[in-house]
Amino acid sequence: MVHGYGGHILRVDLSSGKILREKTDPGHMLATIGGRGLNSRRLYDELDRDVDPLSPENLLLIGVGPLTGSLLSTSAYMTISGKSPLTGILGDSAAGGFFGPEIKMAGYDQLIFTGRSDTLSYVYIHDDHVEIRDAAHLAGKDIFQTTAMIRKELDDNNVQIAAIGPAGENLVRYAIVACNNSRVCGRTGMGCLFGSKSLKAVVVKGTGMVSLAQPLKFMELCKKLDQRILDHPEFHDRHELGSTLLIKALNGLGILPVNHFQQGTAPYVDQISGQALARKYKTKNKGCFNCNINCSRYYVTRQVESEGPEYETLCSFSSRIGSQDLEFALKMNQYLNRMGLDSLSCGETIGWAMECVEKGIFDKNDFDGLEFTWGNTHTIEQVVGMIIRGEGIGKEFSMGTRYLADKMGKGSQKYALHVKGLDVICGDPRGIKAFGLTYAIASRGADHLRAEPFFELTNRFEEAEKRFGTRQAADRLSDKGKAALVEYTERQALLTDCMTMCKNVGLSMDVMDFELGADLLRAGTGLKFTADKVNQSLRKTIDNDRRMNIDFGITAEADTLPHRFTHEPLSEGPSRDQVVPIHDMVRQYYEIKGWDRNGVPLKP
């Protein structure tokens, strides 16, 4: 028997109701590892490239890795993949919480959903019992209600549920899937994919255990990793503030998105900072499965209580759209999680509209009378409601910024900040060049998590020279050595995704390297993982993802950044006068990858 892995792949065809349970093939796992790697390979092998993302033929995959749910700290993640309804290219999104480990304890490595159910349904998996159940009574219910109702109906408070809200049912292209109410697969519209299959939720109960090939050896390795985490210089801040520490940190670097990336610093930063949130509203720490940082927070305000928010949501609903109101951002965090909307993409549509109005391209008559002025909380609440319900202008907003700007035209496309259709995250790449390169080349669009090169912010110049051949790789404003850095962290990011570790830990804190990763995989599974083999598999997955995206129509031209980041220098703050020389950086990256000048991987 293979240790670590759940041992089975589950196929559920929602059209025919056919359910198939296959044994996991160890050889295949050695080649893909698990999690995102396993999902990507499945798409590469089985997805018809030309399918409409919303058609029944699209695949919906939920993958976990060999060490999910094990003693490995932060092994909490799972990845949902498919062809993205938002971007039309590779789509995937990961979340922590407790859903991933539960899949493993139920004995699975991957859940594959195909087809489309005639009526709204949910799939209930209790170890080897799998059932498609009617969810008509859950139609229109938000994610919190859905979770509560399913638990009540199954008479079990401990089932883990990944569900969509009204936004997913109404096919908002950037709808989310949430588990444990607040752990969210946010990007690339995986909630919309659920909705297109009339799948309201996946419910899992696993009573099995995760076994290990060499438990004692594995425990020693975990202790080593735990020590690296506890000794990390950022440990304390991450524990207290989680990712919200970035509001002040990025403001200090002059790269906090303010008024839709028109400025890099906010004079009101102390009102919206993670510190302010912790001081005024945090009631306690929250953690994902087996975490020793516990970076999430529970908060209570006068209006709402919930878990979170992460930095991206906090910034998307404060400085990025010109709002100084922390309580409003906290309210929106809970509302978006309930209704099932990605805060980043949703925030970008709003920021785009506000800038277009400021620039005089559109006025309120173009937006059903809504006044898109900076920080107008009334408008924000109105438009978010309309997006969720698909009403009026909300219908256009629900298609994503790229579609919206193309449709409304008048040159507004220039202010739609996306790459390959995925909206830019809350970090201004002009002051963090490696991040700029990451947004440009990431296989799911403008996203940091594909390679989060946090390294460039850590001032580790000696280490930069050693790893990437130049001290400048650790200088955030330099473009030198960044292609090498990104190529490295892209593999590191994929490794943490395959092992289903938290990327804040494995990647941003740089505690997971390929040697330790291979040692853990070997001790966990008993398969012959080595650092070389692992790297080979990671490189292959990245190349395959690229080939798949080329099939979806991506060319080298798409590997770039919005005009703002390449041609409009910031006029103030510590990242003043900076732009990203993206063209050259991308070419260097291709070279290091062994791709040709058009970004096509050469045959192996």
Next chain:
Amino acid sequence: MLVIDINKCSGCRRCETHCSFYHSGKTGHSGARIKVEKIEILGIDFPVVCHQCQEHYCTKCPQKAISITDRGSIEVSPTLCDLCGACEILCPIGAIEIYNEIPHVCDLCGGSPRCVEACEMGAISFEPDVKQSVSLEGFRQKTKKMSPAKKRHAYALEAGETLRNEWSVNNRRE
């Protein structure tokens, strides 16, 4: 006994994971002897574990398989136990449950509880000198006929009430 501070618990289930690993070399909530009850909608996370209650209801085992050790923890004799399930019914908080034909209950890991070591939040502490001090008599009526999982849920709800009162007072003032 193990003393739980509900204020500090983040609900990460590290205690469960390390508990089941220590006892079986595998991980999973089913095999843990401490079980975290999570009530997400209320922000409550509460590890339920044997309190070594004054009443020690579980010792009314019909096979007399359950006894109390010098440490105050519960000991189940594998030779006497016939898996009748009476202990699950007797315990008011669901701290003993049969899994894989073994009644799972906290044994304090022979004096150095792994959950205490694993918890980075400091939510669990081991007080070797405190034994049989908590009374569950009042609570017992509320969970009669419930499954162990339901009992834990009810117990967490009750424990969380005080916590939530504090939150409301401190944070909604302004």
